[in-house]
Amino acid sequence: MSKINHCIFCGRKIFGNQPNYCRYCGGKLKDLYENEDRKSTCLVCHQNIYHSKEKNLRCPFCGSIFHYKCVAKWLLRYNSCPFCQNRFVIPENPTVKSFK
Secondary structure: OOOOOEOOOOOOEOOOOOOOEOOOOOOEOHHHHHOOOOEEEOOOOOOEEEOOOOOEEEOOOOOOEEEHHHHHHHHHHHOEOOOOOOEOOOOOOOOOOOOO
């Protein structure tokens, strides 16, 4: 069984042994290792996604899965899932401090 190198929920690199959960987003990975050769379809390009061979992202809200390369430009521009339109990352509002 090969290791998954990236979390399909948040896209962050996974280090070490096969954990049960992603340490960055908390996504459950254990079932993914058991079914890592299963196929899904990218909702952008409609090509098969092979979980053990490619870097992928999954929307935490609707569960849609995308090739990272297909959805990266969309996320940079719109910061939302192309399918359900929920925000992927809600940036924190930076506080501006005055040094007067």
